[in-house]
Amino acid sequence: MSSCSPKVCIVGSGPAGFYTAQHLIKVDIYERLPVPFGLVRFGVAPDHPEVKNVINTFTQTAKHSRCSFYGNVNVGKNVSITELQQAYHAVVLSYGAEGNRSMGVPGEDLAGVYSAKDFVGWYNGLPSCRELSPDLSCETAVILGQGNVALDVARILLAPIDILKKTDITQPTLEALAESQVRRVLIVGRRGPIQIACTIKELREMVNLPDTRPDMVAADFDGVKEALKDLPRPRKRLTELMLKTALEVPGEKEQERRSKASRTWGFRFFRSPVEVLAEPGHSRIAGIRLAINKLEGSGDGAQAVLTGEVEDVSCGLVVSSIGYKSLPIDPSVPFDSRKAIVPNTMGRVKQAAGLYCSGWLKTGPTGVIATTMNNSFDTARSIVEDMESGTLDMSAAKPGSQSISALLEKRGVKPVTFSDWEKIDNVEMKRGESRGKPREKLLTVEEMLHVAWT
Amino acid sequence: MALVTTLRRLVQNSLREYSRKASAVTWPTKQRSFSVGTQPLRSDNKVTVNFINRDGEKITVKGSPGDSLLDVVINEDLDFDGFGACEGTLACSTCHLIFDEEMYKKLGPITDEEMDMLDLAYGLTDTSRLGCQICLTKSLEGMVARVPESVADIRQTKDGLS
Numbered sequence A: 001m002s003s004c005s006p007k008v009c010i011v012g013s014g015p016a017g018f019y020t021a022q023h024l025i026k027v028d029i030y031e032r033l034p035v036p037f038g039l040v041r042f043g044v045a046p047d048h049p050e051v052k053n054v055i056n057t058f059t060q061t062a063k064h065s066r067c068s069f070y071g072n073v074n075v076g077k078n079v080s081i082t083e084l085q086q087a088y089h090a091v092v093l094s095y096g097a098e099g100n101r102s103m104g105v106p107g108e109d110l111a112g113v114y115s116a117k118d119f120v121g122w123y124n125g126l127p128s129c130r131e132l133s134p135d136l137s138c139e140t141a142v143i144l145g146q147g148n149v150a151l152d153v154a155r156i157l158l159a160p161i162d163i164l165k166k167t168d169i170t171q172p173t174l175e176a177l178a179e180s181q182v183r184r185v186l187i188v189g190r191r192g193p194i195q196i197a198c199t200i201k202e203l204r205e206m207v208n209l210p211d212t213r214p215d216m217v218a219a220d221f222d223g224v225k226e227a228l229k230d231l232p233r234p235r236k237r238l239t240e241l242m243l244k245t246a247l248e249v250p251g252e253k254e255q256e257r258r259s260k261a262s263r264t265w266g267f268r269f270f271r272s273p274v275e276v277l278a279e280p281g282h283s284r285i286a287g288i289r290l291a292i293n294k295l296e297g298s299g300d301g302a303q304a305v306l307t308g309e310v311e312d313v314s315c316g317l318v319v320s321s322i323g324y325k326s327l328p329i330d331p332s333v334p335f336d337s338r339k340a341i342v343p344n345t346m347g348r349v350k351q352a353a354g355l356y357c358s359g360w361l362k363t364g365p366t367g368v369i370a371t372t373m374n375n376s377f378d379t380a381r382s383i384v385e386d387m388e389s390g391t392l393d394m395s396a397a398k399p400g401s402q403s404i405s406a407l408l409e410k411r412g413v414k415p416v417t418f419s420d421w422e423k424i425d426n427v428e429m430k431r432g433e434s435r436g437k438p439r440e441k442l443l444t445v446e447e448m449l450h451v452a453w454t
Numbered sequence B: 001m002a003l004v005t006t007l008r009r010l011v012q013n014s015l016r017e018y019s020r021k022a023s024a025v026t027w028p029t030k031q032r033s034f035s036v037g038t039q040p041l042r043s044d045n046k047v048t049v050n051f052i053n054r055d056g057e058k059i060t061v062k063g064s065p066g067d068s069l070l071d072v073v074i075n076e077d078l079d080f081d082g083f084g085a086c087e088g089t090l091a092c093s094t095c096h097l098i099f100d101e102e103m104y105k106k107l108g109p110i111t112d113e114e115m116d117m118l119d120l121a122y123g124l125t126d127t128s129r130l131g132c133q134i135c136l137t138k139s140l141e142g143m144v145a146r147v148p149e150s151v152a153d154i155r156q157t158k159d160g161l162s
Helices: A015-022 A038-042 A049-063 A081-087 A116-123 A148-158 A171-178 A200-207 A224-230 A233-247 A252-260 A369-389 A401-410 A418-433 A445-453 B007-026 B069-075 B101-106 B112-118
Strands: A008-011 A027-030 A067-070 A090-093 A113-115 A140-144 A184-188 A212-214 A263-268 A271-278 A285-296 A303-314 A317-320 A355-357 B047-052 B058-063 B096-098 B128-130 B143-146
Touching: A008 A015, A008 A081, A015 A027, A015 A038, A015 A049, A015 A369, A038 A049, A049 A067, A067 A401, A067 A418, A081 A090, A081 A401, A090 A369, A113 A116, A116 A148, A116 A317, A140 A148, A140 A303, A148 A184, A148 A200, A148 A263, A200 A212, A200 A233, A200 B112, A212 A252, A224 A233, A271 A303, A285 A317, A355 A369, A418 A445, B047 B069, B058 B069, B112 B128
Parallel strands: A008 A027, A008 A090, A027 A067, A090 A355, A113 A317, A140 A184, A140 A317, A184 A263, A212 A263, B047 B143
Antiparallel strands: A271 A285, A285 A303, B047 B058, B096 B128, B096 B143
16 A cells, blocks of 8 residues: 555546545546536536536535535646646546537538537537627427437427526527527438437436427338337337337327427438538528438337438428537547547546546447446546556656646636635526526626626 | 445445435425324334345335335435436436235336336346335335346346337
């Protein structure tokens, strides 16, 4: 056992960062923004406040004397990973996935095409997405991808304003949605109903969304009923709900509700984007060209294969929800650009002693908060194991935050402490109170810093 | 893990108060019975609950009728990694518990909403329930609830529908 105290730091203060911290004895957390919590704050939909309850346990962790939070510190720019490694015995990379997979089709850069990452960032108040100002003056929106993020986007586009105005959705978004002309949302996937990536809770929310009715293509569901009996329970229930929504003749009450609905939503299957079409002579989107696929194989492993046919869909808004993507933040850290993760074995970064990773950076950008929780506990386990076995070299004492704070000061970077964040938190909650919202988020880094340091 | 007192354990202690308050807000207030005159504390108004933790150890505790199994885990400060992340609001599956068939039948009906979240739990069985939805009654006296692993043993994480 080493006689000096182990110094560990974590880069990123989202679920991965905090859950990793919970299994360590003493830890410093560095965060680029003045505010903590990552995708819990900027990713989870405003109408899913219960999912954000994890913030309570993160807050308790941050306020504990063994944990120190340093916000407003850009690792990779204000301080390098190498410098962190000199100051700490172990550095954990938990900075998630701030990029997105691109469709790789012509017209992707036209006005009216957005990544879900940016759209979600916009309605959740991520400072870098503040200027997105998506044009919602069209009738039809097409979302590529059928995971839970795609369903979040659809729901936010179609939910009654009366529901949204009581959430922590940003004020500019609320105003934009109040003026929105979007009445029809298509959620498009490459494969079939049995391969859909969303989960049943989110599907049920769409089915039950007030003032909307489902609009599906019955033929998309050929053969699905027959395949039900072989499916495991979770997949079976999800598929049954889809079948019921798409094919079952509704009872009188539901029929009436649907006929009165002013908005529609529907899945479209076996479609891949091949081109975003512009209005002739304009750089605005007029529609999207979709290739028609057929499935080879069945179940999870089924592959979408082109048939050669295409179909054009008129629309004024395209949101590409085909995956977030991690980016390299420091050249000294190994990065697998094909998988877009930091190469690792159980959280231990390959060929980099003293470097660990957790969360989406470790496994890729899928899974819910609980998935990340397990993943992060796992990395922490690897760190503790390495400390106890001597694999992690702790023979030399390390200065930890002392030297990093000195470096930052020299570079004119002032960290935001957790109590500074609590001032921001209180201002947001107070502003929200007068509007009947849980909080009114501050939308710029400048504003956040101003509140933090006044 | 037993060698060090991690932040998580220290947090759990202070989180008890937090969660108790959170549970109180989430669930409808329990019935209160008013009685005339003072009554001694009735120690037999408790329900014995046995948990089998992930190491196979049996932990016996008591809860009050009306408490959810999540309440019991928190009140008794039981050390189950990551249990009850969403604080009993049906927004996760981390309070996943497994029962034997007989006990499972006594637990009462399961809502669609609970099943939706339960479907995401690792190691789902036909006798699985979410602990935050099971409320203690005297008829459940002596119940045994097993805390399953939350990830594949090979230390690879998977989300529920893979």
